[in-house]
Amino acid sequence: MLELKNIEVVYDDVILVLKGLSLTVPSGRIVALLGSNGAGKSTTLKAISGLLRAEEGEVTDGSIELDGARIDELPPEQIVRRGIFQVMEGRRVFEDLTVDENLTMGGYTRTDREALKRDRDLVFDYFPRLRERRGQIAGYLSGGEQQMLAIGRALMARPRMILLDEPSLGLAPLLVQEIFRIIAAINREEKTTMLLVEQNANVALGIAHYGYVMESGRIVLEGDPEKLKSNEDVREFYLGGGEKKSYRAVKSYRRRKRWLS
Secondary structure: OEEEEEEEEEEOOOEEEEEEEEEEEOOOOEEEEEOOOOOOHHHHHHHHHOHHHHHOEEEEEEEEEEOOEEOOOOOHHHHHHOOEEEEOOOOOOOOOOEHHHHHHHHOOOOOOHHHHHHHHHHHHHHOHHHHHOOOOEHHHOOHHHHHHHHHHHHHOOOOOEEEEEOOOOOOOHHHHHHHHHHHHHHHHHHOOEEEEEOOOHHHHHHHOOEEEEEEOOEEEEEEOHHHHHHOHHHHHHOOOOOOOOOHHHHHHHHHHHHHHO
16 A cells, blocks of 8 residues: 655755665555654654655655555645545644544545544544543643544544554553554554554554564564564564673674664
């Protein structure tokens, strides 16, 4: 469904962030994109959604294709109309609008009123707390409720693919489990494709069908969740398990990562 082919991204005409990155997202699947801070995960999502331009970023090489057609030169509103919606890191709800008004904004590009009403009810089915707070100002919601609203707003666009940027950020563990359970249900029941950027590798690989690991703007490892979970370096540096390494072994690992990238 979505394919990134050797893309490079430059900020301010100077800073090279993505360095020949390639990945594929099949239709109807959840693909996890893992990596540490600064690896280029959020930049990858913004390159897909067209939001790079708002931050003086640009795809300078390679291509991004949706169903075989290039989208990397399209403005964000056209990319949304083609079925891709990004849920930004930090939720980014309209804090001065109500829950209902935020959901209305999510369906802004649509004109099918009856279908919009059904989708609003669908959002409330997935997130009953939003139904209870539909008249409340979004800025007064808890962090977990704002994350629910951000995902619900994305569903109102009736997207074929949702780009999720750090949905667990700042949430308590029990809320993280609930949010990820609902993300998996949306994928399963609505057949919505997901590209999931997440630092919490445990929960991401718990619902993903495939995963990529990024380092310094490149993909250094990929595979199905079980393969990634069993990889010694992934366990050590992303899952919090594995044997403790000596300083010399860590230096060797870092050299190997640089070579892989």
